[in-house]
Amino acid sequence: MDFTLDDVQREIADLASVVLRKELDPDRAWRALADSGLLALALPAELGGDGLGVAEVTMVLTEVGRAATPVPAFTALALGVLPISRLGSPRQRAELLPGIASGDSLVTAALHEPSAPLVRRPATTAVAVDGSWSLSGTKIGVPYAATAAKILVPASVLGGTGVFLVDPHAVGVTLTATRNSSGSPECTVGLAGVRVEETDLLEDRQSGEAIATLHRFALAGAAALADGTLAGALELTTAHVGSREQFGKPLARFQAVAQEIADVYVASRTLHLAAMSAVWRLSAGLDADADLDIAAYWLAEEAPKALALCHHLHGGLGVDVTYPLHRYYSAVKDLGRFVGGTASRLDKLGELVG
Template identity: 65%
Template sequence: MDFTLDATRAEIAALTADVLARDPEHAWQALAKAGLLALALPEELGGDGLGPAEVAVVLTEAGRAGAQVPALAALALGVLPLNRMGSPEQRARWLPEIASGEVVVTAAPHEPSRPFAAEPSTEAVAVDGGWALTGTKTLVPSLAQARCVLVPATLPWGPGVFLVDPRAEGAEVHGTSLRLSGVRVGEADLLRDGSLADLRRFTLAGAVALGDGAVAGALALTTAHVRQREQFGRPLATFQAVAQQIADVYIASRTLHLAALSAVWRLDEGLDADEDLAIAAYWLAEEAPKALAVCHHLHGGLGVDITYPLHRHYGLVKELAALTGGASERLDRLGDLVEA
């Protein structure tokens, strides 16, 4: 199958790369101004009516640049699930503000030791015509910046997803963890179609797209370094051991790229994407951190210098591997699919 970007997606990739390169310090507002945060918004809300595939292109370029922007949270965990599961009122309330770059909306699919819990231990209890939420969420992307969090919880009839203000009374933010103690929300804060499976799919798709770019960016930095850096009067790239290690990183990068493209394509086409997402997420969690470790090794001390961008790629891959649930969790989920 040909996964070459079509003209629209190629233009999105080029524009994203250009915006991130021109103004790294104000990248988020620059992305918003260029319309890149509005790609998946419905046309009636000022967007382009595009989907996960175009969002994934933006995320991949953000990862390639090692950009320090809340793109994963706002786009994959905010715009996509809100657009799919939100009511017209919820979409109108939040999507334009996300697209403007003024607001970050994220999601909290994980609980302590329970990634992507199908039956959340976070409970929603009916109180005075609304709901009181109690529970703990972990590894919430961009939580410190978020104005709203999509919170899965168990209602009397099953799981649902609520829109929660992380600054509300009874909510406590500790790093990337959100603790809820009787946080009050209204009926209007319950998503119309709160599918935890859809939230998981968008989270994994966003993670593998961003991770694809992060590994590719680290590989580009490393190949440039070993071509320029000399040892014993020769470029490092001419040493056989170095060439073999670069080849290993290249294979890991290209495999993740193919797996991510396949998974996102299926999701975008409305096909069953679970198997492809599981494969891509496992490769991200298991192989991407190893590839970044090799990149660090080939850079020597330069790789851990905070003035050099490689540490951003490394940190991003580490966070994404955790967001997937980790390599063991992803391997277990692959096993479940094989048994099924």
């Protein structure tokens, strides 16, 4: 495996970094990402995109994490653009993707059910009724559900599973705002006999490959975003302990401080390697499930511990809301919850060797 970025990927990462460090206001940063074409990388050429894939999209997510900019890039790209580009019909792609690329609309995904993160056999059901579908069930932790143009909703159908495009304001949909660490919009979505047309069912309804593809893109995006987030927190903390003096010398020169910052470095580099391995295999069309599970476990188990060390090394400054460290910590906590938490990810790893 060669994880060296090619010229296109390096240019994407550099451009995203410049945009995000120039525009500190989230709304302006989001508009700048769209105007620079970074939200259109995976769109097909006929829709004004570059026809690129998951490897290039995750370059953007990593830089969003590194800057800790609170924009809906993960939702738009990992939960919207990538799965629709792969699974959507030509009509669905033409209807939904240009709006996401322009920054004017979002598509999100409802991947979790009560006590069942990233559920593979949903309790939510879809029943064929008079040439359409009727969906019933409950989804939790759905990002940007209230403002999304559509929600990708996995549901069990007769003989398998399907992924449906649901209007969040359709009759039978209830949206209940829920809290998270970062304060970004999130809802519990209730579905009570919601009617969905046949044309709003993504391809491959029976084999379960659609829901598996949706999960793979979600995990790859989460790992890439967390990779950048932890790297950004490490940079921030390294700069702090290198410049803050105590007893007449920089904090970084104290052995205990040096050991703790080294622990954060090890966690950051390991998450980076795990994320890059998973994305590389996914982009190459190889079986990436094991690598994604490893990256998700490291995210859930080790990234929050590393951020706790960053807080410790900052002292009281770390909890000041005018200082950026809290954005990194809250982002990592939300991502760890999104992938299911440590126990859930450990169960997934156990299935690999069971």
